[in-house]
Amino acid sequence: MTRAVPPVACSLQSAELADRRVVWERLCERALLQRSPVANGLQLVFAAREGVEAELRELARLEAECCAFADWKVQRRAEGVVLDVIASGHGVAAVRSLFDATT
Secondary structure: OOOOOOOOOOOOOOOHHHHHHHHHHHHHHEEEEEEEOOOOEEEEOOOOOOOOOHHHHHHHHHHHOOOOOEEEEEEEEEEEEEEEEEEHHHHHHHHHHHHHOOO
């Protein structure tokens, strides 16, 4: 059985999207260490400061709901708290553009 691929789109309304962007911007200002494009998306490394991992996990959960075309994975690693956002096709460019304005 073939799995249906979600459309490359965000389901948030304009006001919700603006609010979410502010949350991402604040987190990035506070803790983002590195932003790197990867073959199928983007990797963001955040400082492992108090509260960062929990906030990042919650944001990844929320993003997985509204931007289901991408896989949002948070891991604790030696270099910090890492968010890998992976997609396919047109989703790769969409993932990268999501963080252009915030990083």
